[in-house]
Amino acid sequence: MFPFVFFIFCFSKGITQDLIRVRNNLSQLCSPEFNGRGYVKKGDSLASAWIAQEFENIGLQKFQNSYFQNFNTSINTFPKEVSCSLDGKKLVLGKDFIVGADSPSAFGRAKVIFLDTLLFSDKNRRIQFFNQDFRKKAFVFPIHWTKKLAELNPTEIEKLEQAALWVSLHNKLTASVSTKQGKLPEIQVLQSAWKPNTKQITYKIRSKFIEKYPTRNVIGYLKGTIHSDTFVVFTAHYDHLGSMGNIYFPGANDNASGITMLLELAHYYKQKPSKYSVAFIAFAAEEAGLIGSQFYTQNPLFPLLQIKVLFNLDLVGTGDEGITVVNGVVFEKDFEILQKINEKYQLLPKIVKRGKAANSDHYFFSEKGVKAFFIYTLGGIKAYHDIDDKAETLPLTKYTEVFKLITEYIKICE
Ligand SMILES: [Zn+2]
Structure with missing residues (x-):
């Protein structure tokens, strides 16, 4: 060799x-x-x-x-169990999903609200989208929309941040470490592991900030x-x-x-x-x-x-x-x-x-x-x-x- x-x-x-x-x-x-x-x-x-x-x-x-x-x-660490299931189907940690580096602990079951990208061009769609109740929901979005999301007005962003969990979808999973612990639990899912029309996410993140x-x-x-x-x-x-x-x-x-x-x-x-x-x-x-x-x-x-x-x-x-x-x-x-x-x-x-x-x-x-x-x-x-x-x-x-x-x-x- x-x-x-x-x-x-x-x-x-x-x-x-x-x-x-x-x-x-x-x-x-x-x-x-x-x-x-x-x-x-x-x-x-x-x-x-x-x-x-x-x-x-x-x-x-x-x-x-x-x-x-x-x-x-x-440093923010994840020494204990981390898990995620989509409509009851378990994802594989490392292969299908990872946890966002600064994620706090969180667990539960949440209904999915998928980003309606038409909201960026259609006023009515925008009103409709933000009329939803985000509390106890999982907000799911493809990662390349991050920049557009950052351009939303503060009230809209605040609404998204009411979600129990953010799920970003990626073509490749790239982990990192953080010296901070944020307020928003985040899971990163491989795009190919995400099934369209997923209704519910069950998740468990246990983080330890040192x-x-x-x-x-x-x-x-x-x-x-x-x-x-x-x-x-x-x-x-x-x-x-x-x-x-x-x-x-x-x-x-x-x-x-x-x-x-x-x-x-x-x-x-x-x-x-x-x-x-x-x-x-x-x-x-x-x-x-x-x-x-x-x-x-x-x-x-x-x-x-x-x-x-x-x-x-x-x-x-x-x-x-x-x-x-x-x-x-x-x-x-x-x-x-x-x-x-x-x-x-x-x-x-x-x-x-x-x-x-x-x-x-x-x-x-x-x-x-x-x-x-x-x-x-x-x-x-x-x-x-x-x-x-x-x-x-x-x-x-x-x-x-x-x-x-x-x-x-x-x-x-x-
Ligand atoms: Zn490196």
Whole structure:
């Protein structure tokens, strides 16, 4: 299965990047034991303890005698049973439906009021629609009407919010986590699992809001041989969405892929010391809104301005269509170096540059003046924030090539 011949060819000069080890680490990070690396059954604590142990095994040094940087976050969780039936037919959690991230607890049986989209063009239909009693009802709408719904007047919106439950219909289920608990219970149903003319929904959502959930970043480093005050930094978030009722989100591409590459880079620089110090940071609570990396940039363990360059790895498990480099537009010269390396070694079909984006853990670093890039791979799989983002189906198509691109770039920096 593994492109082992290629691996030997590419890294025959003693450069370690062991794809069998990568596969093992991926399986470990995505295993039920870590429960989706989130906020139920201490998934994040178990995953971060495992990463710290790996740092120790590799021989990384600690800042202030610990690999951990602790902080708290608020978080809304679904540790107990979640269920939903349409006219008595049970839907499958994760496959047919999920719960909205900020949903409060709710249970009951509700008659369906389906959005009449003609209300947006027909005045009478609008009056008719809002003349209904929404209390104790389930308001059902296809998600692409959200923008139109937001344009309704406040009284109309208030009416909709009287419903006992909101049900949005989606072509793909994409879960998330929230640091807040809202007032409206929400279920997201896959469009194909929704039967038109459904009359009644039975639902049970049990959520638990945790005000101060303790979590932690994991940080280690290797001391540079010459300029040890200057740092090359690699980052990747280890947290994912955790679990919901009896299912969990494995988060293979997002972002066990980045963590495995972070570990491979640590192995590499341990064997091949850099003249700069190299720091490795596995961030927590990225999915909750870049909270771990924001906390780190507010409480850095060495001055941020001593960072020569930072590469953040998030979603690096494919690559059929190349990669995107966020901040490639901001740091044009460095982007050109990456392109030249790519041309020289024929690594990726394309490298796309992108401007500033608050979409992963590089963001608060570049906002503070650090030259920080975020690399993610393109193409390959559609699984994202769902139960199908599994280790066994993650292709790792251009994994060794992305690794090579980064390490070659650092060589040029030196
Ligand atoms: Zn994510």
